[in-house]
Amino acid sequence: MKKKKKQKGLINSAAMRTWTSPLLLLFCAILCFNSAVLGDTDPNDMAILDEFRKGLDNPELLKWPANSTDPCGEKWEHVFCDGSRVSQIQVANLGLSGSLPQDLNKLEMLSNVGFQRNNFVGKLPSFSGLSNLQYAYFSGNQFDTIPSDFFVGLTNLQVMSLDENPLNQSTGWRVPQELANSVQLMNLTLMNCSLVGRLPDFLGTLSNLKVLELSYNSLSGEIPANFAGSNLQILWLNNQNGPGFSGSINVIASMTMLTDVWLHGNGFTGPIPTEIGACTSLQQLSLNGNQLVGLIPANLTSLPELGSLKLDNNFFMGPIPNVKFNFSYSQNLFCQSTPGLPCSPEVTALLEFLEGVNYPLNLAKSWSGNDPCSGWLGISCSANKVSDIHLANFQLDGTISPSLGELDSLTNIRLNGNNLTGTIPQNLTSLKSLQMLNLSSNNLSPPVPKFGNGVTVLVDGNPLFKSSNSSGSPSGNGSPPAPGGSSSSPSGGGSGSTTGSKNSKKVNVLIIAVPIGVGVSVVGLVSLLLFCRRKRKKSAFTVPNSIVIHPRDPSDVDNMVKIVVANNASNSIAGSDLQSGEDGGVSKLNVFEGGNFVISVQVLRNATRNFAPENVVGKGGFGVVYKGELHDGTMIAVKRMEAAVLSNKALDEFQAEIAVLTKVRHRNLVSILGYCVEGNERLLVYEYMPQGALSQHLFQWKQHNLEPLSWKKRLNIALDVARGMEYLHSLAHQCFIHRDLKSSNILLSDDYRAKVADFGLVKLAPDGKNSVATRLAGTFGYLAPEYAVTGKITTKADVFSFGVVLMELVTGLAALDEGRPEESRYLASWFCYMKTTKEKLKDAVDPSLDVTDEAFESISIIAELAGHCVAREPHQRPDMGYAVNVLAPLVDKWRPMKDDQEECLGIDLRQPLLQMVKGWQAADGTTDASSVSLDDSKGSIPARPAGFAESFTSADGR
Numbered sequence: 001m002k003k004k005k006k007q008k009g010l011i012n013s014a015a016m017r018t019w020t021s022p023l024l025l026l027f028c029a030i031l032c033f034n035s036a037v038l039g040d041t042d043p044n045d046m047a048i049l050d051e052f053r054k055g056l057d058n059p060e061l062l063k064w065p066a067n068s069t070d071p072c073g074e075k076w077e078h079v080f081c082d083g084s085r086v087s088q089i090q091v092a093n094l095g096l097s098g099s100l101p102q103d104l105n106k107l108e109m110l111s112n113v114g115f116q117r118n119n120f121v122g123k124l125p126s127f128s129g130l131s132n133l134q135y136a137y138f139s140g141n142q143f144d145t146i147p148s149d150f151f152v153g154l155t156n157l158q159v160m161s162l163d164e165n166p167l168n169q170s171t172g173w174r175v176p177q178e179l180a181n182s183v184q185l186m187n188l189t190l191m192n193c194s195l196v197g198r199l200p201d202f203l204g205t206l207s208n209l210k211v212l213e214l215s216y217n218s219l220s221g222e223i224p225a226n227f228a229g230s231n232l233q234i235l236w237l238n239n240q241n242g243p244g245f246s247g248s249i250n251v252i253a254s255m256t257m258l259t260d261v262w263l264h265g266n267g268f269t270g271p272i273p274t275e276i277g278a279c280t281s282l283q284q285l286s287l288n289g290n291q292l293v294g295l296i297p298a299n300l301t302s303l304p305e306l307g308s309l310k311l312d313n314n315f316f317m318g319p320i321p322n323v324k325f326n327f328s329y330s331q332n333l334f335c336q337s338t339p340g341l342p343c344s345p346e347v348t349a350l351l352e353f354l355e356g357v358n359y360p361l362n363l364a365k366s367w368s369g370n371d372p373c374s375g376w377l378g379i380s381c382s383a384n385k386v387s388d389i390h391l392a393n394f395q396l397d398g399t400i401s402p403s404l405g406e407l408d409s410l411t412n413i414r415l416n417g418n419n420l421t422g423t424i425p426q427n428l429t430s431l432k433s434l435q436m437l438n439l440s441s442n443n444l445s446p447p448v449p450k451f452g453n454g455v456t457v458l459v460d461g462n463p464l465f466k467s468s469n470s471s472g473s474p475s476g477n478g479s480p481p482a483p484g485g486s487s488s489s490p491s492g493g494g495s496g497s498t499t500g501s502k503n504s505k506k507v508n509v510l511i512i513a514v515p516i517g518v519g520v521s522v523v524g525l526v527s528l529l530l531f532c533r534r535k536r537k538k539s540a541f542t543v544p545n546s547i548v549i550h551p552r553d554p555s556d557v558d559n560m561v562k563i564v565v566a567n568n569a570s571n572s573i574a575g576s577d578l579q580s581g582e583d584g585g586v587s588k589l590n591v592f593e594g595g596n597f598v599i600s601v602q603v604l605r606n607a608t609r610n611f612a613p614e615n616v617v618g619k620g621g622f623g624v625v626y627k628g629e630l631h632d633g634t635m636i637a638v639k640r641m642e643a644a645v646l647s648n649k650a651l652d653e654f655q656a657e658i659a660v661l662t663k664v665r666h667r668n669l670v671s672i673l674g675y676c677v678e679g680n681e682r683l684l685v686y687e688y689m690p691q692g693a694l695s696q697h698l699f700q701w702k703q704h705n706l707e708p709l710s711w712k713k714r715l716n717i718a719l720d721v722a723r724g725m726e727y728l729h730s731l732a733h734q735c736f737i738h739r740d741l742k743s744s745n746i747l748l749s750d751d752y753r754a755k756v757a758d759f760g761l762v763k764l765a766p767d768g769k770n771s772v773a774t775r776l777a778g779t780f781g782y783l784a785p786e787y788a789v790t791g792k793i794t795t796k797a798d799v800f801s802f803g804v805v806l807m808e809l810v811t812g813l814a815a816l817d818e819g820r821p822e823e824s825r826y827l828a829s830w831f832c833y834m835k836t837t838k839e840k841l842k843d844a845v846d847p848s849l850d851v852t853d854e855a856f857e858s859i860s861i862i863a864e865l866a867g868h869c870v871a872r873e874p875h876q877r878p879d880m881g882y883a884v885n886v887l888a889p890l891v892d893k894w895r896p897m898k899d900d901q902e903e904c905l906g907i908d909l910r911q912p913l914l915q916m917v918k919g920w921q922a923a924d925g926t927t928d929a930s931s932v933s934l935d936d937s938k939g940s941i942p943a944r945p946a947g948f949a950e951s952f953t954s955a956d957g958r
């Protein structure tokens with residue numbers, strides 16, 4: 001931290017020197033020429049702009065003329081005026097670093113500021129009193145402090161965006177009450193900026209608020225009830241750190257303007273309200289990763305606009321709806337595994353009963369599948385029909401569902417010692433085999449329906465039954481009534497003696513347990529334990545309680561490889577006549593983490609031995625990729641644009657790549673470690689991926705003396721890629737489209753985990769839109785048809801490419817190979833034909849794979865998934881989240897296979913000894929073993945050990 005500050009200071013003082021002379025000029029201008037020469041700009045506004053410029057480390061990026069003081073008159077770039085007053089500053093995406101002047105609010109006429117996606121640091125200026133301010137964008141910076149009066153007096157504010165800033169990170173911060181006065185507010189986006197506390201009530205009453213995006217904070221508590229009246233269209237509360245939001249989601253049903261609702265990754269409980277049918281504009285609903293329960297209401301799935309519904313990782317029950325739209329539902333408690341199939345009548349009746357008592361989680365978790373006799377908690381069977389419901393002292397809250405009347409094999413119902421209310425359903429009297437109905441010690445209301453002879457009905461201990469004599473069991477008191485008083489309720493369970501000898505063991509335990517004296521709860525526990533033990537004997541059911549969360553992997557940032565950087569702050573574009581000679585020599589070295597990733601070209605020259613030809617690991621459309629080694633031994637890959645191809649296009653790509661890569665971090669995406677813009681040099685520094693590109697391991701393993709990848713490794717790689725792409729598409733807060741996903745863009749680490757690389761072609765999709773007509777990019781063979789034909793790109797084009805990669809993993813064949821016979825030239829179309837039968841699919845599988853029955857089972861699933869991914873119509877393709885959900889269980893299931901054992905010592909016997917020793921030394925020392933690579937200059941390993949996409953494009957028929 002300290003070092004970072006010091007560095008900053010140096011940069012600032014350098015900047016000061018740089019700007020001294022123009023400042024003098026400025027004063028001179030004011031003194032000597034007066035306003036006639038000064039032109040149109042208000043001098044006070046000019047002073048603030050100048051302060052802004054001076055606070056920057058790289059003011060030259062603004063391209064503001066140094067000898068002028070009239071931004072309004074001369075129409076400086078990025079500044080807009082209203083008469084002589086500055087009304088807008090628009091510097092989004094310029095790569096600016098530095099801090100903002102604290103008195104920016106002296107630009108009183110500001111109406112629109114765009115500071116988003118730069119590297120601004122430090123404290124946000126106060127915006128207090130800027131009553132003209134309508135739009136304010138600060139997202140994607142490194143602001144670390146928000147002043148307490150930031151939101152005061154912003155009476156005309158319409159849009160405020162502070163996403164992706166580490167604001168008050170150590171303490172967190174709360175949305176202040178003053179924002180309630182910004183009654184015009186339409187968009188409030190505060191994702192991933194360290195918010196804590198509850199959702200403020202007033203947000204529900206801002207009637208203009210349409211977009212509220214608060215994902216990735218540490219918010220908790222319930223959605224306030226007054227959100228019911230709001231006009232919100234987009235509500236994103238997903239992925240809160242800590243416990244997250246809790247309580248029911250009922251209020252959503254009253255927010256009828258909603259189109260997009262993301263509540264995933266929280267702790268919401270309870271069922272989906274059926275009233276959600278009123279949200280007729282709803283297009284996207286993500287509820288995955290909560291603790292929601294119950295059936296999926298038909299008036300949710302029949303909503304006319306619904307295009308995406310994610311329910312994974314909850315406790316949803318009943319049938320899986322059969323729907324046309326994008327739907328994911330893994331890791332729930334559905335009764336069937338196929339959409340559209342109904343539950344058995346017994347299960348349906350029991351689930352209705354469960355609904356009546358509000359789906360207690362301990363029961364819901366146990367009551368999954370379509371067979372209540374498979375060991376459901378509290379359910380006993382005889383002749384494979386439900387005979388007993390034994391839920392005494394279960395803290396059930398709610399009513400008794402009449403659906404129990406449909407379980408005609410029931411002989412015993414014990415619901416004593418709960419908190420049941422309402423009346424006893426009349427139709428229970430039609431249960432022909434019923435012998436015992438124990439409802440004592442609840443809160444039920446009279447009357448008791450007329451049961452037949454031979455049925456024992458116990459209702460003592462229900463306060464609303466005035467006296468247990470007059471209203472109690474009107475008929476057939478076949479067995480002695482339980483003694484009065486609420487303390488009798490535990491032994492009400494004990495009256496299970498009427499069920500016969502079968503349960504005698506249990507009775508013993510209960511009798512022993514009661515004297516221990518803790519009473520109801522102990523007995524409840526003991527009986528619970530008993531049921532659990534019985535159940536385990538019958539079937540080893542599993543409770544799907546693992547919630548898949550896709551972390552943004554903060555460890556990646558924390559463990560960011562330290563970069564050695566020259567402190568000469570010479571990241572300015574050469575040619576500026578203001579540069580002093582001091583920049584020449586690389587002086588002492590500073591190390592810093594995170595923050596600004598500018599690296600001097602000298603450091604990169606040293607690392608790559610002056611871009612030595614033997615360090616080239618790849619070549620591509622925009623430049624050459626070199627392997628390099630930093631001072632501290634960290635291996636890096638450096639992508640260098642050639643001067644000749646520094647067209648505007650290449651430069652645009654370069655800027656785009658920086659903007660995207662410095663913001664997007666995920667363990668399955670290749671990280672950018674830094675970059676360099678110096679003179680004509682444009683360099684990007686990436687983490688080094690020792691095993692190179694997937695394509696090499698799939699198609700060229702023989703040439704490179706590699707082992708073919710095992711099926712387990714391929715599955716892992718598929719899941720890694722799916723996760724990386726899922727993050728790009730939806731979890732990175734903005735939607736990024738890769739546009740050129742292919743196996744040569746998938747790089748492997750030493751342990752064969754995959755990362756997606758080469759974002760040079762990524763276009764930042766405009767916020768809120770995921771389709772953008774754009775110039776065609778991509779690689780033939782992987783291109784989605786609609787993209788190839790119309791140039792219109794959506795995330796579904798990436799899904800198509802992903803499908804082709806899956807096919808490559810299965811077949812070991814490249815996406816396109818002109819050398820193959822006509823019918824198999826395009827892998828995608830050939831594969832879709834080959835996967836139609838089991839035999840043909842077997843023929844299509846990569847001959848280098850050892851295909852066991854179990855492997856073939858998962859190969860078939862992957863083949864199926866690949867087929868969906870390359871569906872002709874984009875809307876028929878799943879999203880990447882679906883692919884993750886299909887792949888994750890396959891990988892988990894596969895884990896204990898023997899394939900792992902080859903590698904159990906971590907020794908690769910194919911490596912020459914010298915390299916093995918090097919690896920061990922590195923692992924022992926300070927260097928991260930994963931960053932150590934083989935030195936291929938000796939030629940001992942023919943494979944190119946690192947890779948960049950472009951190195952293998954020829955194999956992909958580009």
Ligand SMILES: *[C@@H]1O[C@H](CO)[C@@H](O)[C@H](O)[C@H]1NC(C)=O
Nearest residue numbers: 037065066067068069070074
């Ligand atoms: C400022 O300097 C540029 C060249 O550096 C020159 O073209 C321009 O005329 C100057 N403007 C004024 C107002 O002196």
Ligand SMILES: *[C@@H]1O[C@H](CO)[C@@H](O)[C@H](O)[C@H]1NC(C)=O
Nearest residue numbers: 274275276277278279297299
């Ligand atoms: C949803 O379905 C239920 C029946 O399950 C019905 O009573 C209710 O009116 C429906 N609500 C809406 C808003 O359509």
Ligand SMILES: *[C@@H]1O[C@H](CO)[C@@H](O)[C@H](O)[C@H]1NC(C)=O
Nearest residue numbers: 395396397418419420421443
């Ligand atoms: C029973 O319900 C009442 C109100 O419905 C509630 O106050 C009480 O806490 C509940 N008791 C238990 C043990 O759940």
Ligand SMILES: *[C@@H]1O[C@H](CO)[C@@H](O)[C@H](O)[C@H]1NC(C)=O
Nearest residue numbers: 159186187211234767768769
């Ligand atoms: C408000 O948010 C929506 C949805 O993200 C977006 O489409 C729109 O452009 C935003 N409006 C402004 C003015 O930023």
